[in-house]
Amino acid sequence: MAEDMIARADEPDGAPRIAVLDILRGLAILGILFMNINDMGASFRAGSDIRHFGWTLIDQQVWWVREVFANGTARCLLEMLFGAGMVILTERAAQTAGKWTVMRRYYVRNLVLFAFGMAHMFLLLWGGDILHTYAIAALLVFFARNLRPRWLIAMGLVMGLLQLGGGGYMLYADGQKRVQVAAVEAKVAAHQPLTKEEQALLTKKAENQAKRAKGKAEHEAELAKEDADRSTTTERWVAEQTRMSAERFFSFGEIFAIWESASVMLIGAALFKLGILQGRRSWFFYLGLSVIAYAIGGTARFVGANEMMRFDDLPKTIWATQEVARIAMTLGHVALVNLLVKSAAGAWLLRPFVAAGRTALTLYVLQTLICLWVLYPPFALGLYGESGWAAMMATAVGINVALLVLANWWINRFSIAPVEWAWRSIVEWRPLPWRAKAATAIS
Template identity: 25%
Template sequence: MIRGVALLGVLLMNIVDGFRLVPTYAPGVAAEEALSPAERLVDDILYIFVADKAMTMFSMLFGVGLAILLERADRQGQGVQLLLRRLLILFAFGLVHAVFLWEGDILMPYAVAGLGALFVIRLSPRLLLALALVLPAVYPLLLWRWPHLFPQGGPSASAHHRQALAVYAHGTYLEVVAFRVPNVFGVHAQFVLLRGFAQILGNFLLGIFLWRNGVLRRLESLGTWHVGLAVGGMVIGAGYAIFRVVLQPARPPSSMPIALVRLGWNMTLQLYAAGYGAALLRALQRPRARAWLIRTFAPVGRMAFSNYLAQSLLFTTAFYGYGAGLLGRVGIVGAVVLGIATYVVQVAASCLWLRRFQYGPCEWLWRALTYGWRPMVTAIRAPGRAS
């Protein structure tokens, strides 16, 4: 259920900042866009309440999944070998996704960070928590000490941005793929290794800690501590996001302020996402809310992999020149409406699919490749029907 809620936030940010505009291959070169007051308001709301928070919560849940799978693998006598195979297969999925569908792929970074998690996954919960809280500081420290690793703007970057706009707005599918490949192995690889790896790994380890510590195993006896976490996490996280929107200077005078601002952002993201998660756990303790949340969001969360890839297929076809050619023609408000409508359709489609099958199509394929056998895909008995 929580994964399904997080997927909504991921979808909204991907369509607003990714699909509807030319892919940002050139750091420091933003798409020129005149925003109306309504669009500016929606953009600020997304930035304060959704941007990076949904992805952080989603990646924490990926860590929970790693911990659960390790327990099952240990019972089967396979240990981390099973997780290693599963992550390598995920990397292959991500590579195909990034090259042939959308370069904003997150599957490869997840696979790489997951492989890193295998080296420390058996550490004590305290050490896992310590690493989880320290790792988000890695990228800001790199940005401060070695800013040349993260060039911003410049004539070559601007020229590359203009070339990307022309290719994605008017190119054929093969031209888009040919243009995309060097970026996948260039800027995307830099993101994985220098910018995203430590942050994502920290989120994974926090999720592993939450599972190993038993927080998600005893929902009925949580007490009231999660209420404080929900309120505190969201207040602190939203407060810092508002600071970045309203009070942060547009151009800090040196790399050190940029790094400090990014450090504060990274360090509050986990608290903010944990606050959202705690609020959902609190809602689960209310029978009516629990029934509605599970019924609405659990199916789309169970098929998150399939739904994520379906979003890439749908929106690249809608926005790129070889499809409907909507690139640069849809504003933020229109993108949000389109994203919500798509999510509603995916919720309904996921419910219908899971009435018949146990897994989504991509989940089934991933599982089949991991275990080397065909997972059960027989029909699940629907109410009032014979099995």
């Protein structure tokens, strides 16, 4: 892997670094703030009610760009990198240790990460934490680490293909039901008698409409309570943040989050074994991959975003294509980064993100401290609910620029970032050194 390495001293615990993986990790960890800041600065529960965050013309445009090009891709990229990291760590450990020692060290590493995730959720009170989810998923995929890439990819695509098939069937079934209802309503308009089955169809439609109206009213009341709890007193803020973390951790959706993460980790492990993540393929390969991936993911997301902006109860194709489109767009981003790194100008442009990748865990926690504990809570600046989509994304840009500068300043002086140091020191069961190092460069 020498051609992939940054020319510098090893990490304090001897872990290898691969330049392009650090760049991808840095971009992903900074990119994830664009996904989280609306949950920190406006509403965690708004979900598909995107107008709740502000819906001026500029808000609509910014949301559309975020939805098509970015939504979910930072998380997906981190999942791929976790899969690659599993291969790197276990292969390195296997050179000097037996399989049970490799397993023990890998499990300890991720169990400590899980503990950090729990602290992030229940001490820093960020209900959107991904560390604990990735830690559990990483434990599950460990047993597939030695499979061939084609099997890793096949296993990793199961969730996306199930969603594609299941969602596609739902779209078809919903369409058929609407055709039937329309035919019955036409008979009603023509004053024709209805059969029992046709009358039951109209009754079911009315019941569903009433159920949706009730659900919408309950959701709006829940959002109003959340907004009040997170913007009035410290006591209410703490209680609401704790409730959000508990609901997230103990929800059935957590199982799907782990499944999703594990699936993409398998794909990431395969992509690393194939040399795709770390830039070992040709310029033409990455060009072709970017074109194909963006064509698939971009088309699905373009259609899906426009469907969501209709704000109706019609079925949406994104229900079926969401995961496949997320993976495709992320692959497009991976290909684009590797294309850029292969040129002198691109390597120069992306070089600062190496430091962000090496300090990713620390930057992730700093994002929480800055947004959740300084900008938006009632006991600090109290800006919760004051910004729309455009303003929140602009805020994320400003924070990320500052964090990128900080990361480069730190890495030019120290060999490891604070949270990474704590994590790896616990895993190694010894305090790691903070020795200074020479400036890094991409070889």
